[in-house]
Amino acid sequence: MLCLAYSVLVAHDHLYTVSSMKNAITIENLRKVYKGKKGGKAVLHALNLQIPKGQFFGLLGPNGAGKTTTINCITGINSITSGRVLVAGKDVVSDYREARARIGLSPQEFNIDIFQTVDEILDYQAGYFGILGEAMKVRREAMLEKFDLVAHRDKKFQFLSGGLKRRATLAKAMMHNPDILILDEPTAGVDVETRHVLWKFLRELHKEGKTIILTSHYLEEVEALCERVAIIKGGEIITDDTVKNLTEKKKLEEVYLEAVGHNA
Amino acid sequence: MHNTMITNWRGFYTLIRKEVGRTNRVLGQALIAPLVTATLYIFVFGYVVGSKIELIQGVKYISFVFPGIFTMNLVLAVFGATSFSIYFMKFQKTIEDMLTLPLSYVELVLSLIVGGIVRAFVISFAIALVAVLFGVNSLEHPFALLGYVLLISILFGLIGVVVGIWADNSFEKFGLATNFILTPLTFLGGAFYSVHMLPEKWQFVVHFNPIFYAIDGIRYALTGYHEASLWLGIGILFGLSLLALYLCILIFTTGWKLRS
Numbered sequence: 241m242l243c244l245a246y247s248v249l250v251a252h253d254h255l256y257t258v259s260s261m262k263n264a265i266t267i268e269n270l271r272k273v274y275k276g277k278k279g280g281k282a283v284l285h286a287l288n289l290q291i292p293k294g295q296f297f298g299l300l301g302p303n304g305a306g307k308t309t310t311i312n313c314i315t316g317i318n319s320i321t322s323g324r325v326l327v328a329g330k331d332v333v334s335d336y337r338e339a340r341a342r343i344g345l346s347p348q349e350f351n352i353d354i355f356q357t358v359d360e361i362l363d364y365q366a367g368y369f370g371i372l373g374e375a376m377k378v379r380r381e382a383m384l385e386k387f388d389l390v391a392h393r394d395k396k397f398q399f400l401s402g403g404l405k406r407r408a409t410l411a412k413a414m415m416h417n418p419d420i421l422i423l424d425e426p427t428a429g430v431d432v433e434t435r436h437v438l439w440k441f442l443r444e445l446h447k448e449g450k451t452i453i454l455t456s457h458y459l460e461e462v463e464a465l466c467e468r469v470a471i472i473k474g475g476e477i478i479t480d481d482t483v484k485n486l487t488e489k490k491k492l493e494e495v496y497l498e499a500v501g502h503n504a
Numbered sequence: 505m506h507n508t509m510i511t512n513w514r515g516f517y518t519l520i521r522k523e524v525g526r527t528n529r530v531l532g533q534a535l536i537a538p539l540v541t542a543t544l545y546i547f548v549f550g551y552v553v554g555s556k557i558e559l560i561q562g563v564k565y566i567s568f569v570f571p572g573i574f575t576m577n578l579v580l581a582v583f584g585a586t587s588f589s590i591y592f593m594k595f596q597k598t599i600e601d602m603l604t605l606p607l608s609y610v611e612l613v614l615s616l617i618v619g620g621i622v623r624a625f626v627i628s629f630a631i632a633l634v635a636v637l638f639g640v641n642s643l644e645h646p647f648a649l650l651g652y653v654l655l656i657s658i659l660f661g662l663i664g665v666v667v668g669i670w671a672d673n674s675f676e677k678f679g680l681a682t683n684f685i686l687t688p689l690t691f692l693g694g695a696f697y698s699v700h701m702l703p704e705k706w707q708f709v710v711h712f713n714p715i716f717y718a719i720d721g722i723r724y725a726l727t728g729y730h731e732a733s734l735w736l737g738i739g740i741l742f743g744l745s746l747l748a749l750y751l752c753i754l755i756f757t758t759g760w761k762l763r764s
Binding site: 369 | 511512514515517518519521522525526529596597598599600601603604605606607608758759763764
């Protein structure tokens, strides 16, 4: 009897692992409470989300809805109160190294050493992910070229303009050619030209089969790029569907405003 | 289990390169302060006062106090290197970037320690040169000196990591650790006197001070004279290093004061 129960458990676990392997990201009952002096503040309430491999996924929501907290729980910046997050089947807590190796992150707030040059930033990033020597140089030159940073390669991060800082951050996120790219408001403060260059690059990456998770307040950007969108409000997913379905009768902006309860 | 071991050697090497690079970036300011302090201590306690004092426990006073001055500067330098490194990472939020890397927490902590060790060796060498100019020229056990400098750097580098995380964005907490703990422990650890000069009950109390064993070990390496069991001292310094390493790994694993 015990053997039978054990076999069922193992089979269930195996099936679960197989299904989670098909997903780039699996979030199960994720709950996040920020501890404060006056008690805890729950930001995510039993969040469930599955993002298949290769999908271009948009995560929308008003400020403070929990978008960045969700991303921070996936990437390891935040601890998880309860629930679990898997990246390509790897648990972000128990198998954090394998999980993180698959992710490239461009965070909302810059978190780069301001005294490092663009070249150093890219070289260190490659090294952390095990890319050294000639492979590192080739990748660095490609990223500098791609993001039009060649002329700024010797400048320290602190002396770059806002747009250049964003470009350097994006180049850094892509330096190790990750399977999953997480972009938290990547085009905030970026000029129109760079935004279009980025869009083109993201489309190319998507064609290559990369999974891309994008948060943005530019809904036309999300509509133009994403296949699927989830809207989060008060720590819960309130809408989750393909962009095609959502925009069948209305523009994404209207859908979004209705979902978050904003009556213009 | 492998999450707590070094397996990403290339990543670990890059972290060390970055940390040593950061040390080199501020080497001038990192070197000048301890060098000036050490020179003043050697001049006043060793040269001026020392010329009026006869031998202490059979050792010339300047040679007797120099290990104390050397250890004090070593402890403060390596502690400052690692604590400020982690403090600065938190201040700049680059710690968030570090937390997203595919590196184990052991790799993260050890890279900070290696950065501290590099700084410790450069400062030690510079202070030793100054000491030679003032007539300190005894080096009885060079390999023991190397070993003690390494062990002391590891222990106080690890303590620096813990304090740097604990300090959050408060310089006051740094001051608390250096002014109210490290400096008094150094002065009370026999830096400028023999513990045999103390009343008997104080001699007993001194043996609970880890910096006493650090000074005693360096003094043995330089002059051949020591006041406590060397193996006991090494055991205490090594044991405390393991404890501090465990604490660092625990902090990174739980995310205490690192993750929101």
